[in-house]
Every structure is written in structure tokens, then in C-alpha cells.
Amino acid sequence: MTAVLQFDQIRLPGECEALREEVRAFLAEEIAAGTFDPYRPGHGDSHNPAFSRRVGAKGWIGMTWPKQYGGRARSFLERYVVTEEFRVANAPVRLHFVADRQSGPVLLKYAPEHIKQDILPRICRGELCFVIGMSEPNSGSDLFAATTKATKVDGGFRINGTKIWTSNAHIADYMLGLFRTSPSTKENRRHGLTQFLVDMKTPGIAVNPVYQMSGQHDFNEVVFDDAFVPDDHVLGEIDGAWKQATSELAYERSGPERFLETFYVMLELIRALGPEPDLRGAEGLGRLVAQLHTLRRMSVSVAGMLHAGKEPVVEGSLVKDVGTIWEQKLPNRVRELTAFLAPEAGNRETLEEQLAFATMIAPKLTIQGGTTEILRGIIARGLGLR
Numbered sequence: 001m002t003a004v005l006q007f008d009q010i011r012l013p014g015e016c017e018a019l020r021e022e023v024r025a026f027l028a029e030e031i032a033a034g035t036f037d038p039y040r041p042g043h044g045d046s047h048n049p050a051f052s053r054r055v056g057a058k059g060w061i062g063m064t065w066p067k068q069y070g071g072r073a074r075s076f077l078e079r080y081v082v083t084e085e086f087r088v089a090n091a092p093v094r095l096h097f098v099a100d101r102q103s104g105p106v107l108l109k110y111a112p113e114h115i116k117q118d119i120l121p122r123i124c125r126g127e128l129c130f131v132i133g134m135s136e137p138n139s140g141s142d143l144f145a146a147t148t149k150a151t152k153v154d155g156g157f158r159i160n161g162t163k164i165w166t167s168n169a170h171i172a173d174y175m176l177g178l179f180r181t182s183p184s185t186k187e188n189r190r191h192g193l194t195q196f197l198v199d200m201k202t203p204g205i206a207v208n209p210v211y212q213m214s215g216q217h218d219f220n221e222v223v224f225d226d227a228f229v230p231d232d233h234v235l236g237e238i239d240g241a242w243k244q245a246t247s248e249l250a251y252e253r254s255g256p257e258r259f260l261e262t263f264y265v266m267l268e269l270i271r272a273l274g275p276e277p278d279l280r281g282a283e284g285l286g287r288l289v290a291q292l293h294t295l296r297r298m299s300v301s302v303a304g305m306l307h308a309g310k311e312p313v314v315e316g317s318l319v320k321d322v323g324t325i326w327e328q329k330l331p332n333r334v335r336e337l338t339a340f341l342a343p344e345a346g347n348r349e350t351l352e353e354q355l356a357f358a359t360m361i362a363p364k365l366t367i368q369g370g371t372t373e374i375l376r377g378i379i380a381r382g383l384g385l386r
């Protein structure tokens with residue numbers, strides 16, 4: 001049974017460490033210049049066009065893509081280092097992150113040549129924000145129940161329906177949307193969906209905000225009312241998008257952002273415990289570090305396997321399942337470990353502020369990008385258990 005679970009033994013190669021130093025120096029300069037505050041996650045706007053352009057100029061967006069499209073032909077492991085350092089620093093990557101992680105790779109694989117030449121270099125320069133148009137009011141986990149319709153007309157398609165939970169739609173340039181072009185069939189209920197590149201400025205698209213309990217405006221409802229999408233914006237096979245949507249999710253699920261979203265509270269824990277923690281603090285912190293180290297080894301392994309052209313769907317799902325639960329529980333664990341510290345501990349105020357924020361965002365961590373139950377279904381299927 002274990003033969004189907006394969007985490008290759010991968011370590012980050014030497015060139016990654018030189019890159020890590022370069023990224024850290026860049027981020028330190030940005031922090032010193034006041035671009036963002038690593039100790040106040042969620043307080044600044046993580047959408048920062050000028051910052052994204054500077055990241056693009058460093059060659060760190062689309063860095064694994066071919067040079068002819070503005071990429072740098074670097075490895076997935078090098079990209080891993082950049083993602084990890086940016087996440088740990090709480091850098092404002094909202095504008096470019098989705099395009100870099102998953103929309104660009106889909107375009108690279110399925111878009112017509114003239115679209116690749118037009119759009120990919122602009123993503124690499126940090127100029128374009130992409131969003132994922134998958135979930136609908138009655139189709140979240142069950143993606144293949146999507147009903148938003150793309151109807152064939154002269155020269156293209158007319159889109160009608162509603163997407164929901166669309167992160168960043170209010171600032172986006174483009175969506176990669178999954179729309180129904182035919183009914184599903186008896187033999188294959190996944191049949192009938194097609195993926196489209198949608199220009200968010202198209203007439204007939206309305207973006208309505210959905211606010212989270214933390215007060216943040218991250219996601220939206222997107223309503224399509226006869227919005228026109230031209231023929232050359234179809235991505236891949238008509239009616240057969242389920243294959244490409246599934247492989248897109250493998251990229252979405254296994255990166256370091258899947259266990260580092262509340263990492264700032266661990267840094268605050270270390271600051272609060274100080275250089276000589278008591279036995280309870282040291283033991284608690286030791287456990288957290290060991291768990292994090294294991295998660296990271298698993299996640300690096302998936303990055304290495306993606307680089308080698310493998311499709312580690314089960315392993316990626318496992319990283320997201322274990323990783324998101326870990327980051328979700330972290331604020332509570334840090335609260336327990338700091339409960340008996342002297343009230344005058346130097347960073348008490350930042351610690352409390354960060355714990356409050358991390359606690360409020362924690363519920364979403366095991367929902368976004370596929371819920372725990374859905375991931376476990378994928379893992380069980382991969383292990384031949386269902």
C-alpha cells in the first residue's frame with residue numbers, strides 16, 4: 001500500500017542558498033525602506049504594484065518559465081526558496097502570486113502562442129494580477145457541478161452565471177475561469193467544462209465584495225451577464241478541462257505557503273521566550289520546530305518531484321492536509337506556551353495583536369484550495385482505499 005506514496009529524498013542544492021541570501025538582502029532593504037512591516041501581517045495592503053514590479057525586475061516572477069516568455073528558466077527548487085522567504089517575511093505578493101504559482105503555468109501549457117507572447121512577459125514583470133474562477137454558490141468542493149455557462153456565439157462565447165470566493169477579483173486583470181460548455185454525460189460527470197482566459201475589464205462582469213470576519217476584503221462574488229470571451233481565449237480542450245484543472249491544483253496545494261501563513265506567531269513565540277526559555281517553553285518550541293522541519297522536507301520533496309516532471313497529486317494533497325492543520329493550530333499552541341510568561345515580556349503587544357489576527361484567519365486555512373475532507377478523499381483514493 002505504501003508503494004503509492006513516494007516522497008523523493010530531495011534537498012535544496014547549493015545554488016539555492018546563494019539565492020536565499022540575495023532574496024533576504026532584497027527583503028531587508030524593502031523592510032528598511034518601509035515598504036511593509038513583517039510584524040504586522042494583514043495590517044498593510046498586501047497588494048503593492050510597485051513592489052511586485054521590483055520583484056519582477058529581480059527575475060523572481062515566472063522564474064521557472066522559458067526565457068522567450070520573460071522567464072528565467074530556473075528550477076522549481078529555486079522558486080521554492082523565493083516563495084518561502086517572501087512568505088516568512090510577510091511580503092506583499094498579492095498582485096502577482098497566483099499568476100506566478102498557477103495561472104502562468106496553465107497559459108504556458110494551453111494558451112495559443114500569440115497570447116503567451118503577450119501575457120507571460122507582463123506577468124514576469126509583475127504587472128498582471130490573475131484570479132481563479134472555479135467555485136460557485138452551489139459548486140465548491142464538487143467543482144464538476146459548476147453551472148456558469150459559456151454559450152457558443154459568432155467569434156467566441158457568452159458567459160452567464162456567478163463565481164464566488166474569488167480571491168482578488170476586485171484588483172484582477174484576468175481570470176482563469178472554468179465554465180460549462182456542455183452537460184455532463186452519464187459515463188463521465190466531469191465532462192462538459194472548459195477553461196477560459198477572461199479579461200476582467202470585459203463588459204458584463206460585476207465584482208461584488210465579500211468581507212471576512214477579520215474585516216479584510218480578500219474575496220468576491222463575480223457575476224457574468226452575457227460577457228463575451230473570444231475564441232482564442234479558450235484554454236485547452238473544449239469540454240475536457242477537468243484534466244487541466246486537476247493538475248493546476250497540484251501546483252496550488254504543496255508549496256510552503258500552505259504551512260507558513262501563520263508563521264509570524266512562531267517568530268513572536270521565539271522572541272517572547274527569549275534566549276533562555278524555561279523547560280516547558282523549550283520543549284514546546286522544540287516540538288513545533290521538529291514538526292515544521294518535517295513538513296518542509298515533505299514540501300521540498302514535492303517541489304523536486306514537480307521539477308522532475310512527476311505528478312505528485314497524493315503527496316501534494318498530504319502536504320496541504322497536514323500543513324494547513326498545523327498552521328491552523330499554531331496560534332493556539334503559541335497562546336498556551338506564552339500564557340505564563342511575565343506580562344512585561346518585550347513583545348507582548350505585537351504578540352497579542354498577531355495572535356488575535358492569526359486566530360481570526362485560522363478557519364479559512366483548511367478550506368481554501370480544497371477542504372481537509374476533500375484532500376483526505378484524494379489521498380484515500382491514491383492509496384487504493386476507496
Ligand SMILES: Cc1cc2nc3c(=O)[nH]c(=O)nc-3n(C[C@H](O)[C@H](O)[C@H](O)COP(=O)(O)OP(=O)(O)OC[C@H]3O[C@@H](n4cnc5c(N)ncnc54)[C@H](O)[C@@H]3O)c2cc1C
Pocket residue numbers: 131132133134135136137138139140141142164165166167168219364367368369370371372373374377
Ligand atoms: C480564503 C479563501 C479563498 C478562496 N479563494 C478562492 C478563489 O480564488 N477561487 C475559487 O474558485 N475558490 C476560492 N475559494 C473557495 C474554496 O475553494 C471553497 O470554499 C472550497 O473548495 C469549499 O467549497 P464550499 O465553500 O462550496 O463548501 P462545500 O463544498 O459546500 O463544503 C462544505 C463542507 O462539506 C464538506 N464536504 C463537501 N463535499 C464532501 C465530500 N464529498 N466528502 C466529505 N466532505 C465533503 C467540506 O469538506 C466542507 O467541510 C476560497 C475559499 C477561501 C476560504
